Amino acid sequence: MNLLDRLEFCQQAITRHRFRSAMLMLSVVIGICAVIILTSLGEGARQYVLDEFRQLGSNVLIVLPGRKETSGGLPSFHGESARDLTLADAEALERLSGVIKTAPLIAGLTEWSFESRHRESFTIGTSQVFFRIRQLNVQRGIPLPSIEVGEAQAVCVLGSKLKQELFGAQPALGEWVRAAGTRYRVIGILEDKGQAMGMDMSDAVLIPVASSQKLFNQEGLFRVFVEARPGSDIEDLKRRIEHLMRDRHQGDLDVTVITQDSIMGAFNKIFDILTYALMAIASISLLVSGILIMNVTLISISQRTEEIGLLKALGASRREIRLIFVTEALLITLVAALVGLVMAYVLLAAGRYQWPQIPFQAPLWAVWSALAVAVVSATLFSWLPASKASRLDPVSALTQTQARK
């Protein structure tokens, strides 16, 4: 039998047994779809978490008051320590070589109000540098003014969600909002960036650090962000920061310096577990789709014992029979795999559209192994029963089915 005739014979077997072919294709489509979508969900979640931590930037160090013995874990905002971290400390840090800028940070909850609307909001006292370090942008207006860190100004930048809640569709720029009896002029609205490092900036208010010291009636900073010159030795800078802080604090090292590496290091275990979970999900769905394909192929071929007996009586060799059935299974699997692939990508695109912050993406290895499993299980499980049926003596293959009828 030449190749073209075999292909035509198989194509007839597929297109003229619509129900059986549709069932077989369905199992392959579901199998492929499941593998790709499940692994994409896992990979998306992993990427999402990774990106969260990467947002910090590899050249940013965080200095916080108090000595944390562990190198990782997200330190609490309200760190307790004997000695405050002061604006003077932040200015001293900025004079270290290898440091571009520092951004002080004070944070707390305050009730903000506009006209009759009130919202309890996360309030951050900081400087303009913070915008650059955290890659924050304003969609309207300007960021915090670049003023001396010691200078208070009654201005604020609102998160996009908070602006919506206080002002609705009304323009907010230039309006006055109140917090604890003081009025602040709205000078900017943040771009909607969603959540970052556990801080939902869309719900936050940013004011100059000196203003926040008055607002919260407290001198001590919660954090100082230190932006290092790109390419500088972060570990060395970390040692020099610790040295400087010890000098300034009468010989006590009562601050903790954390880097992106140290946070990532602490979360490495979580990433590892996420990766393993992902692999487990993928292999389970691969197994399931393999078994699905196996079952349908097995059933489809054992229904055709009569045909195999007939082909043999008409002079087809065992090899020819195996070839016919494997070709048929491969044809059907390839078409179905393609359909499954397209479907999975469409669903993923829909997922990205619905949840833009999570980077759903099919890992390439998952796509290839899904295809490989489909092709291998279709080949194997069509070859095995076809091979078995082709060994049957044709007359009993023919009469078996006759007896059943």
Place this chain on the structure above:
Amino acid sequence: MIVLQNISRIFQVGDQQVYGLNDINLTINKGEYVSVMGASGSGKSTLLNILGLLDTPSLGHYHLLNHDTTRVSEPERDRLRREHIGFVFQSYHLVPRLTARENIELPLVLAGAPRAQRKAACDALLERLSLTDRAGHLPNQLSGGQRQRVAIARALITQPQLLLADEPTGNLDSHSGSEVITLLEALHQEGITLLVVTHDKSLGDRAERHLEMLDGRIVVDTRRSRRAASLA
């Protein structure tokens, strides 16, 4: 053309050995018309399978056209079957998804014959068996007689020298049955070697040579001359 020497076919049933065929010796010459009769389980189907190279004997030698089929490899047996033997079954065994034409062409397709040759051979057979206007029909759109004619056309398309028919009229009414028999006998007149397995005595008696089987042995082997047959 066919020489069977001490052919036995032993089936293992549990721990018992059952002789499907027991030491059969038989010679069939080219152009003979042979009928095989016998009760169920007498071994006539087993004999047909062995003759058709669908089954291999446990003991003995089977020479077909001077090939010792018991010694050649399986692909070689497949080739002999494909080139020299045509089958007609009681229940037709047409592939249900293929049209009459596609069913008839199937053996040539399996043999790898070029398209043009297949079409020419098929057209000639369709014409001869008055199936031309049924060529595009699926088996379930054909009557029993038509289905068996399609099956015969399929058996003939490779121009075999030996035609094996297993109860060819078993599923047909008497009118369609006699049509099929007339067709088979006409083929025999043209020189094909014809072997018919049947329960039907009137059909069995039409053959020039008559075999009867019992318990895996040939117990009756009678011959009539062609002349005697035509006189009868």
